[in-house]
Amino acid sequence: MKIARAALDAIRSHGGEGYPHEICGVMVGPRGARLVTEVKRARNIVVERARDRYEIDPRDHIRIQREADAANMDIVGYYHSHPDHPAQASRFDTERAWAGYVYLIVAVHQGQPVDANAFVADKDGGPFQPEPLEIV
Numbered sequence: 001m002k003i004a005r006a007a008l009d010a011i012r013s014h015g016g017e018g019y020p021h022e023i024c025g026v027m028v029g030p031r032g033a034r035l036v037t038e039v040k041r042a043r044n045i046v047v048e049r050a051r052d053r054y055e056i057d058p059r060d061h062i063r064i065q066r067e068a069d070a071a072n073m074d075i076v077g078y079y080h081s082h083p084d085h086p087a088q089a090s091r092f093d094t095e096r097a098w099a100g101y102v103y104l105i106v107a108v109h110q111g112q113p114v115d116a117n118a119f120v121a122d123k124d125g126g127p128f129q130p131e132p133l134e135i136v
Contacts, residue, residue: 001076001102001118002134003027003036010039011106012113015081019111021050024080026064027104028073034102035136036076040064044080053092054080077102077118084109087117094126102131 007027014023024044027036042060046053056078068075078101082088087107089097097103099121107115119128 001034001036001104001120001131002136003104004038005135007036007039008116008133008135011079011104012116014039014041015106015108015113016111018044018081019108020083022046022052022054022081022083024054024056024078026056026061026078027076027102028064028068028071029076031072031074033074034076036102038073039079040067051083052085052090075101077104077120079104079106081106081108081113087115089119089126089128093119094121094128097121097124097126097128099123103128104133 025041029035029037043057044054045057046055087105102120104118106113118131118133120131
């Protein structure tokens with residue numbers, strides 16, 4: 001997946017701001033391209049386990065999808081943070097994956113974003129395969 005430097009920086013900043021909780025959002029880009037040009041923050045509706053779980057607020061998801069459609073853009077994938085854990089997909093992440101979308105995870109240690117990795121699943125529920133990131 002290609003990602004604009006500003007989009008990746010925005011994800012990393014969001015992760016640092018949300019620490020020690022997981023943050024989440026949606027990555028969008030031009031129709032038909034696996035290119036992220038914008039990121040849209042979303043609310044994490046998981047309250048009890050916000051340090052190690054996330055779920056995008058469905059209202060945010062619908063709003064972001066409508067905004068993307070109106071701008072002739074696609075949802076490329078989703079991002080979230082792993083506070084004080086590596087930027088590797090957990091079992092929880094994998095089981096909830098939708099096929100064809102890119103999932104970007106940013107590791108945030110003691111409030112500082114340190115690493116990011118992307119994954120994609122060929123079928124709903126995984127398994128995930130690494131997705132190379134190209135910063136453009």
